Amino acid sequence: MTRTAGELLEATTVRLAPDPGANPLLPLIASGTAGRGVLAALALEQRLVIAADLRSFRHLAGRSAVEEPTCAPFFEMLAEGEAVAAGRLGAFAEACGADGERTAAYEPLPGCQAYPSYVARLALGAAPADVVLALSANFASWGGYCATISRALRDHYGFTDEARAFFDFCAESAPELEERARAAVQAGLDTGRISEKRARTYGRLLQSYEAMFWTTPARP
Structure with a gap:
């Protein structure tokens, strides 16, 4: 029996769920033992990731409008979200001491920038529906990470709401993003344009590169 988009998204998310130890930085921040310098690096790396992903998602939205129109709303919403996130990141960077001079002198860490580089590669040539499936599975753990970090910043570092x-x-x-993902994946299934194998490969690599993002700043 052919699976529905919802079933495929759920199965792929479960299959690609990260190992609990894949994010060594999270427990350091959660316990308040990560230094301010590590938090500053996180802010500066994330700023670069957002800028790159914003361009990638806009490119995917444009490609999708021509190749797979049902995928376009998903990538459009992702791009909108990156723009909002960029506007809110500044206060975090400032609280970490990542001022203009430090930003100008900062050298990006390769392990942190592998993820957006791979997203850009997918944006250039991967089938949009495959990318929707891979990204949706990858995003599943992101919200939980951010909730944990926000609590820690309040409880251990005294950061303001801003x-x-x-x-x-x-x-x-x-x-709404989840609904757009289901619509895009369902259209991909209906037209035969989605490949579970390709999407799982993309998702597995995305998870590996995200693990590198979190592991790199945590190194001594």
């Missing part, structure tokens, strides 16, 4: 707004925004549930 300084935590980026993480609060990313921790919010997104039922």
Whole structure:
């Protein structure tokens, strides 16, 4: 029996769920033992990720409008979300001491920038429906990470609501985005344009690159 989009999304998310130890930075922040310098690096790396992903999602939205129109609303909403996130990240960076001079002198960490580089690669040539499935599975753990970080920033670091707004925004549930993902995946299934195998490969690599993002700043 052919699976529905909802069933495929759920199965793929479960299959690609990250190992509990894949994010060594999270427990350090959650316990308040991560230094301010580590938080500053997180802010500066995330700023670069957002800028890159925003361009990738806009490109995917444009490609989808021509190749797979049902996927376009998903990527459009992702791009809109990245723009909002970018606006809220500044207060976090400022609270971490990542001022203009530090930002200008900062050298990005390769392990943190592998993820957006791969998203850009997918944006250039992957089938949009496959990317929807892969990204949806990858996003499943992101909100939980951000909720944990926001609580820790309040309880252990004394950050204001404004300084935590980026993480609060990313921790919010997104039922409309989930609905757009289901519509895109269902259209891909109906037209035979989606490949579970390809999407799982994309998702597995995305999870690996995200693990690198969190592991790199946690290194001594």
